[in-house]
Amino acid sequence: MSSQLTGQRRGEWLELMPGKLPLPASGDRFEAALGWLEGVLGLPPKLQRMLEAEQGIKLAGDRLRLRLFPPRTSQYEPMLPEFPLQILYEDDFCLVVHKPVGVKVHPDGQSRQPTLANIVAAIYSERGEHVAPEHIHRLDEFTSGPVLYAKNTYAQLKLDAAMARKEIGRVYVALVQGTVSPALRVIDQPIGKDRHHKSRRRVSPTGQRAVTHIELIEAYPAASLVRLTLETGRTHQIRVHMSHAGYPLIGDALYGGSTKLLSHQALHGESLSFAHPLTGETLSVSDPWPASWEALREQLQG
Template sequence: MKFLVKLTSPVAVTIEELVRENWQLGKKTVHSLRMQKAFQTPEGIALDWNTPLEVGQAFQIKFEEEGSSYFPSPKIPVQPFYEDDHFMIVGKPAGIKTHPNEVTETQTLMNGVFHYLDGKGHGYGEHVHRLDEGTSGLVLIAKHPIAKNLLDKMLEKKQIVRTYEAIVEGSVKNNQGTIKTAIASDRHHPNRRRVSQTGQTAITHYQVVGRNPQITKLHILLETGRTHQIRVHMAHIGHPIVGDTLYGARAITAQHYALQAFRIQFRHPITGELVNVEIPRT
């Protein structure tokens, strides 16, 4: 694989400084790039790792692509909302898993993504985050190990902002608010989580964007990313997500509960440009 890059650092840096300090790549990735002489001029001449790159200098990175282990499945349709050489953002339907938990599982989003990438001649694709099986919305997929390293670091530093839309039962009293209650596993139900003082810190911010006497539409930002966090917190304040019977909502005719990750925003880790992808609202 190869792609062209322009140095976006405000000062000249060496390749050594770029990969270790600016990009903070893992030791294994750095070693692999060094051994492959991956950093080259646009004409394909290997660059010295200790010679500074000038601000705005163009260079290419060329390396053997590391393969992912997902089984490609044409049965899972893939809807890309954004794609470049480094990553893609795709829509996950409600009702399928983000990734397989067992090698025998082949009907997950990542199986469909891998089939899509395989058709373009790519052997690598890894999800940066995940959504619950019943939650629909945008998922960020790295297309090579450098992008995976960079995006993982950004997610850890909370530099990737994901906004959810939830429709909950009842009329939420406040137009905006923050829920800060710890979440733990429910020992009485293996698939549930519950609010517990002994659990992990969980912080959810919400804003009302629509309401009637029966339901309220919220936009939600997560400060933490606990399993089922939005579902648990909404149920905890007495407003479970419509259709989420696992957390006390009334049964409805729709197959899935009303929660979607509809927007994702961050600075492109390589170009520095703002990435803002949104599923159109109805």
């Protein structure tokens, strides 16, 4: 797909200007448009079939229109949070929001507390917009940071595919116990379920490949601040890898961390990068470190 590709939203429709399309042997302009949508726009075949069936593809002169923004209702109940949700990035296709500590990404049927899904649904309910964003990835309940949402089916299919190809970059920062050696740059250890504890994961020869890249930012007398980049996205990957290496996250009782200074793991998503589903432009969205970490770092320095 061209990195310069742009379109204009007109209500429920995206208007594109593909230019003069080479006609196939049949001379059918619509067939030529379908070829352009597949080869240049990278329109997922599943969505193309759906749009064709619903007459959601229209040719008008040199303009090509796709009905990518039909009204949708979220499957999640709108629930307003105690504090306003911070939107880090938004356009017609993507939404990135800050997930606070202690908020789940989506309901699990065990709690009536608002989840990120409920709060995002409330944003569009309050605006009176018929949009039902779907999350592309997750964060643990007590990990803060940016979460990426797709605002329509086209964006969801493109971003899900990018996630599967490991093309969505995620960078984290963590406060860990012990002084991490600057020589520790990567942990490449498979992760599987812990058969003795249903909530835990562990390094296991029979697990899935997991790779975490590590950069030491600050060293304290008995702790370290590290930046971690995921090459894979296994459940609890950072927590498992750092604990296995002998540096459990501060506050992470599940993996051997002390809760003396913090009641939950000191892990935060620092940034998220991805190719925009329409334009192909690389977007990098940052999420500032938690304000509470400043006092925590001072304690660790002392």
